[in-house]
Amino acid sequence: MTIGVLALQGAFIEHIQMLEKLGVKTQEIRKTEDFSAQLDGLILPGGESTTIGKLLHDTSLFLPIKECIDAGMPVFGTCAGMILVAKEIADDSTSHFQAMDIQVKRNAYGRQLGSFGCNATFADEHVIEMPFIRAPYISSHGKAVKILSVVDGNIVAAQENNMLVTAFHPELTDDTTVHEHFISIINKNS
Amino acid sequence: MNTQRQTLNKQLAQMLKGGVIMDVMTPEQAQIAEKAGACAVMALERIPADIRAAGGVSRMSDPKMVKEIQQSVSIPVMAKCRIGHMAEAQILEAIQIDYIDESEVLSPADNVYHIDKTEFEVPFVCGAKNLSEALRRISEGATMIRTKGEPGTGDVVQAVSHMREMQRQMKRIASMSKDELFNEAKELQVPYELLLYVNEHASLPVVNFAAGGVATPADAALMMQLGAEGVFVGSGIFKSGNPEKRAAAIVKAVTNYNDPKILAEISEDLGEAMVGINEDEIKILMAERGK
Numbered sequence: 001m002t003i004g005v006l007a008l009q010g011a012f013i014e015h016i017q018m019l020e021k022l023g024v025k026t027q028e029i030r031k032t033e034d035f036s037a038q039l040d041g042l043i044l045p046g047g048e049s050t051t052i053g054k055l056l057h058d059t060s061l062f063l064p065i066k067e068c069i070d071a072g073m074p075v076f077g078t079c080a081g082m083i084l085v086a087k088e089i090a091d092d093s094t095s096h097f098q099a100m101d102i103q104v105k106r107n108a109y110g111r112q113l114g115s116f117g118c119n120a121t122f123a124d125e126h127v128i129e130m131p132f133i134r135a136p137y138i139s140s141h142g143k144a145v146k147i148l149s150v151v152d153g154n155i156v157a158a159q160e161n162n163m164l165v166t167a168f169h170p171e172l173t174d175d176t177t178v179h180e181h182f183i184s185i186i187n188k189n190s
Numbered sequence: 191m192n193t194q195r196q197t198l199n200k201q202l203a204q205m206l207k208g209g210v211i212m213d214v215m216t217p218e219q220a221q222i223a224e225k226a227g228a229c230a231v232m233a234l235e236r237i238p239a240d241i242r243a244a245g246g247v248s249r250m251s252d253p254k255m256v257k258e259i260q261q262s263v264s265i266p267v268m269a270k271c272r273i274g275h276m277a278e279a280q281i282l283e284a285i286q287i288d289y290i291d292e293s294e295v296l297s298p299a300d301n302v303y304h305i306d307k308t309e310f311e312v313p314f315v316c317g318a319k320n321l322s323e324a325l326r327r328i329s330e331g332a333t334m335i336r337t338k339g340e341p342g343t344g345d346v347v348q349a350v351s352h353m354r355e356m357q358r359q360m361k362r363i364a365s366m367s368k369d370e371l372f373n374e375a376k377e378l379q380v381p382y383e384l385l386l387y388v389n390e391h392a393s394l395p396v397v398n399f400a401a402g403g404v405a406t407p408a409d410a411a412l413m414m415q416l417g418a419e420g421v422f423v424g425s426g427i428f429k430s431g432n433p434e435k436r437a438a439a440i441v442k443a444v445t446n447y448n449d450p451k452i453l454a455e456i457s458e459d460l461g462e463a464m465v466g467i468n469e470d471e472i473k474i475l476m477a478e479r480g481k
Contacts, residue, residue: 008445009208009229030445031452046205047229048265051441054227058442079205106264112288113311115198133201134266134288172201 001186004029004039006065008055010047010080014171018179019043032060037067041074041186044081046133046169049106052080053096062096069099074162074189076182082165083136090139100163101142108137108154108167122157123148126177130156130168137167162189196333199313202266202288203334203397206230206420210410210441211399213237213424217262223427226437230266230288232422233259238295238342239425239464242472248296250278253285260285268315273480274300276309283312289334290314292327294479295341295424304480307331317401319352319477321359321388325380328396335394337418338477339402342425344466346403346412348477353400353416364392402477405430405464407443407457414447431461 003019005012007028016026029035029042042065044052056062069075069085077085084096088103109115109132117131130151138155141147149157149166156167157178162185170178209229214220220231235251236244250271260267266288271278273292278299282290292305294317307314308331317338318324324335337356339349363385366374371389375382387395400413401422410421421444427437439456446452 007208009227011204011207013207014204031449047207048205048209050224050265051209051227051229054225054438055442055445058227058438059445111260111286112199112202112266112313113283113286115202117194117198131198131201133198133205169201172204 001025001040001183002027003041003043003186004035005043006045006052006061006081008047008059008061009051010045011169011171012043012045012047014169015043015045015078018171018176022176022179022183024183029061030059032064035061035064037071037073039073040190041076041182042068043182044075044077044084045171046079046081049080049083049096053084053094056096066097066099069097069163072162072189074164074182074186075099076164078166078169078171079133079135082167085163085165100160100165101145102138102158102160102165103140104136105139106136107134108139109135118151120149120151120156122177123181128170128175128177129173130170131172132156132168135167138165159185195311196308196331199333200396202313203315206266207397208444209420210437210444211268211420211422212427212437213422214259215428217258219428219433220259220263220267222434223437224263224265226434227441228265228437229420230268231259231263232268232270232291232424234270237425237428238476239344239429240342241295242342242474250275250281250296253281256282256287257285270296271305272296272299274298274303274305276305279305279310279314283310287312292316292332294338294476298479304330315399317477317480318356320355321363322378322380323481324356324394324398325378325384325388328384328394329381332396334397334399336399336401336422339400339404340472341402341476343403343472344405344426344429344464346405346409349400349402349404349413350416352402352477353413353418356398357417360388360392360394363388404440405466406460407439407453410440410443411447411453414444420444426464429464431463436460436463
């Protein structure tokens with residue numbers, strides 16, 4: 001199994017280290033030559049969604065990645081990555097891959113002073129550590145979307161088919177639960 | 191500051207990695223920077239090149255101007271306070287700045303003490319020209335470090351020597367045996383625990399950017415190749431002929447710093463770079479402020 005990690009900007013090394021810990025091969029994606037439909041899955045990391053969104057177009061990676069996501073390649077987006085896969089961004093006319101039937105609110109908790117950490121339930125079973133850094137949350141969603149975590153009444157993790165998103169950063173903790181969940185999505189897919 | 195807040199502040203810097211933080215003086219410039227792909231902006235009234243030209247005392251920017259920039263973009267907004275000036279830092283915290291740069295670019299307010307940054311909830315980035323300065327700033331509560339370089343010059347030589355020095359020292363510390371670290375902590379005048387971290391990880395416990403003199407995409411790529419995790423660009427963008435194009439090119443250079451073909455493409459036809467001045471032509475070495 002090889003999982004691609006979009007490496008245009010942000011905290012992609014943390015995802016790579018997490019996957020290595022789980023014994024999964026990774027591929028850093030910076031240009032079109034790095035990306036292929038043969039990858040078993042793709043991680044869109046945290047960072048600045050405006051920066052990553054722009055670089056996706058500048059590097060011509062946008063279209064090939066969108067085609068693969070639309071064709072069912074398993075994808076996992078954290079924070080900025082969640083914004084990238086969302087169909088809609090609240091109070092914003094821009095959107096990126098428009099793949100997952102969710103509307104997200106950017107900087108939903110305000111500026112850095114609103115960043116926080118907590119422990120909450122993921123996918124009905126595990127209580128895990130969740131760091132929220134200038135995080136978004138899911139403000140509305142379609143019927144096919146399964147909610148995996150709710151914190152203070154806001155949806156912060158969800159899944160639709162092969163698409164997994166978290167508003168928080170599991171890659172910044174030592175807990176591999178969410179990444180294992182993603183790997184199980186990939187296993188079911190193949 | 192509790193340890194969780196400190197962790198969250200370190201983590202925000204992790205999200206900025208692989209990105210470019212640009213100096214901006216107006217909401218319009220902030221929007222240009224955001225559109226060009228900046229991962230954050232530094233709001234300030236005068237960019238370092240103008241501070242050099244104007245001389246006199248340089249202070250924290252007008253909070254009103256900083257707030258206007260905060261309202262104009264969705265990316266993180268940073269602002270500078272003078273070294274040791276906790277009241278300026280408190281003001282910036284009150285307007286919910288995302289990161290404070292306790293910066294040698296402004297005139298120092300205190301010739302001995304830096305701000306006790308552990309007393310704040312907002313994160314701080316500080317300049318350093320070697321490992322000792324970096325670890326002292328971290329022990330005071332900084333959650334991000336940048337090389338000092340020589341701001342406002344458009345001359346990358348100082349940023350290079352500071353980054354080289356830091357990397358060289360970290361490699362040396364990493365190769366030491368544990369019993370050597372106690373004396374090394376004494377020699378470097380830094381806390382033992384932080385030195386132990388460097389020994390075990392061969393890196394700083396916080397993110398380390400390059401700053402001070404980056405003017406071209408090639409400069410940015412050079413700093414990344416030397417080990418920077420991202421780049422601050424001050425005067426280099428809005429003192430150049432075509433800020434939009436140069437800003438976007440520097441962003442792309444930081445992502446593709448190891449790809450000469452892409453670097454060649456984006457270095458083409460950028461218009462005039464900032465003229466710049468070299469180190470021996472300037473009267474004030476800002477890097478000598480705040481050790």
